[in-house]
Amino acid sequence: MESKINIDQVAKLARLSLKPEEKGKLSKDLENILAYVDLLQELDTSKVEPTSHVLPIENVFRKDxxxxxxxxxxxxxxxxxxxxxxxxxxxxxxxx
Amino acid sequence: MNQYEPVIGLEVHVQLKTESKIFCACRTAFGAEPNQNTCPVCFGLPGSLPVLNERVLELAIKVGLALDCEISPKIKFDRKNYFYPDLPKAYQISQYDMPVSKSGYLIIRTTAPHPNPLPRQIEGGQAQGEGRVRVLQERKIGITRAHLEEDAGKLLHEGITDGSWVDYNRAGVPLLEIVSEPDIRSPDEAYDYLMALKSILQYLDVSDCNMEEGSLRCDANISVRKKRDEKLGTKVEIKNLNSFRAVQKAIAFEIERQTGAVEGGETIRQETRLWNEGKQETISMRSKEFAHDYRYFPEPDLVPFSVPATKIEDIRKSIPELPFSRMGRFQSEYGLSEYDAKVLIADKKWADFFEECIKEKVNPKLVSNWLQTDTAGLLNERKIEISAAKITAKTFAGLIKLIEKGTISGKIAKEVLPMMLDTGNTAEAIVKEKGMEQVTDVGALEQAIDRVIQENPGPAGQVREGKKQAMGFLVGKVMQLTGGKANPKMVNELLAKKLS
Structure with missing residues (x-):
């Protein structure tokens, strides 16, 4: 199976210079993470309100x-x- | 005829007027020592936590409402990731998919020609001193969104050869990025859009809008396409635009460059170009392949926000009369032409000054003319703002009253005005002190006229023979003799009588 991860691009964006053996290992790690996210995608979340934050709080301000x-x-x-x-x-x- | 048309969208970054930064308590004031206004939050040090400045969100909503945007029921912040030395955290806190406001519009009135103007077309007034009628057209420019973000620091390259200096005072200064739809079709229209937007922001009192201090910045997106094509061409982004005139000129340059390239069979490359003010051209920035891969994700350090409807209504009520409606009122209430009204309302300080004058019961049209021509020019020469000038609305109205009453002629008023600006004295005092009252005494005028006739027998003879052209010459001589103080109308009448 062809890799979903373009490890060179990811490394470049993160300003990392990787050795060839690290590239292989990290590609695999990242693919495992993506596979896990795919697994999560199978859950039915149609009745769950989307959220971007783990805590149930909003509107936290400071005065100017x-x-x-x-x-x-x-x-x-x-x-x-x-x-x-x-x-x-x-x-x-x-x-x- | 040119078969290509430009498609232009503008991104305006405006600094919101606050005491402290968007996510921390550092001062925002311009002109501090390098790196003085910094703290662990805007440096992005470990363990620090950003907290939103309440005032920033209020000001952003105020702008959103003034631009007829929808205020988002749910507002969140996101991280925009990229490495650059002016960005201490290596990400900028911005907004990606849930901006403060979206889907608004701004109506501009422009003299720029457009292929599809709105149906209503308004007759413009006579442009002062130019003697040509300008027709203003209404154009509706869509506002895609207005989102909040933090500014980055400043890199300095001058005076240093072996590196660059970084000053993080601006890192974390609150910015509202106002993104227009690609609805603009010419450099002039872009200029008019920016002027209209700046005017609204000043009326709202949400920003100083000072381009030199960086509180207002603009980037332009431009593409060209064949007229009547639905599809947009490849867009080029232009940065480093330091004034509205630079925006106008850079767009004009870029339209020509792209049209030339397309006509020559070239394909336009999507890229960022910099405006070079010295050379008056745009230059390609070495484009980085992944430069636009910002990998946005929700900012976990900030909670989401939702603004209650009652709060939004309170903010709506705080919005003052905006330039657009004030312009209409100046036309209907004071009988000004559309053109004059547009010029006067553009700067709130001028419009306020004008209305203060009118309270003194002087002719609005006369006030408008004297403000737009002589006063604007004199203040410009002296590089002072009308609000800082020694002349007040009351003393200015005093000058207009002297003109209305015929105490002084327009010519003398032109001499009195600069003295008022320089000394702060009233027009009455200056006219009295210098003996500048218009001479309306028939005896005194006749004396001067007799002398002019005697000294200029040739032209006087011509007038007697019915050659009216010589009248102007003689009137001029009388005016000269009286130091411009003679009432020109009376001189004309008396001369005509004597030479009939």
Whole structure:
């Protein structure tokens, strides 16, 4: 049976670089997951209201109020690269 | 005749006017130090939890109602997954299949020609100073949806050579993305749509709509197809549009490029292109194959939302008179032409100023003319907003009253207005101080006229012989002699009498 999983594309989207033996193993794992979802699909859910959340709660808000966190320096210190008040990343320019 | 037509849809991102971000308590104000307005939530640090800002949803519903959208009974958020250094979590919280609102429309009034206008066509007024009649057509532009999402951070490339800087102050700033149907058919119509939309957003007071500060952004989707074809052509998305004029120009460029390509037998590639303002052209972005595979899934950190009908009604009641109906009222109540009404209502501050003037019982048409031509031009030169100008509706009405009473001529009023703008003095005070009252005293006028006749015997003789063309020259001389203060109508009458 041909694989349902395009492991190279999945890896690329997830920014993972996989060794050939990992590709085989992960393809199989992912196919098993999909097969399990197919099994779930067999259940009759026509009388069940669709939900996107596990908890039976809705409408949780916060007021529009400012609180200063003061975390900037801690986070900048832990960044792979810091340049003054900025984070520094490899050059990214699209197009132009 | 060109056998192709463009099909255009616009995506407008508007920053909603809140104190704090959409899912955390960080400040949204523009101009903070880099990375100052950040916290574990908008950085996406482990253990942090986003919670929706109540005000954001209210403002989004307000916009949805103003655009005649259906407000979704069930609202949920989704994750849009992609890697980019401006996105700290590697996903953006957005809305996929249950947006705040959908299926609305916006009626625009445009001078742009269209193959299938709505049946009703309105005669436009005389455009000030241009002497040509503009016919405005009503066009209905569908609104596909308006959904909430968080903004990303900002990448800076200038002043750094060995990398890029990232400022996450904007990460988590609340945005409403308003997506139009592909109902737009020309660059001018796109411009009119954006102006109308911006105007509504300002009337609703939901956004500053400042393109320079990033609180309003626009991307355009464009394709071309053979006229009368049902099927849409391949669409190209244009980004990096920094002004409404840039949108207009980029669309015009892209229509030409695509039409040329199709006529030359090429196929259009689905891609994203960037507008280059310097070169006035669109440039292909190296397209990534899977760039549009965002693998949306429901955001598990946020619960779903459902807004009670009573709450929606409360928000509906808070919607003020919108530009479209105000325009109609300006025509019926003040007798303005459709064109004048359209210009005045476009910016709420101008429309408010106009109505404040009218309360002083001055001629609306005169106020409208003086606002649109001289005042707009002078404020533009001085780069000040009407709301920040030293002139008030009351003092402006004072100037109009002096014109109405004939105390000063229009020519003198043009001199008084800039002085009012610069000093904040009333028109009455300036006219009095500078002795600018119109000369209506017959004796004084006759004296000036006699002198002009004496000094210009040639033209005076011509008028006596019935050559009326020389009259204008003599009236001009009298006006010159009196420093523009003579009442032109009286000068004409007196001159005609003397030379008959």
């Amino acid at each position: 109020k400012v609180i200063e966190s003061g975390v900037r320096n801690f986070v900048l210190d832990h960044a792979p690269k810091r340049d003054g008040k900025f984070f520094k990343v490899p050059k990214v320019i699209e197009g132009l």
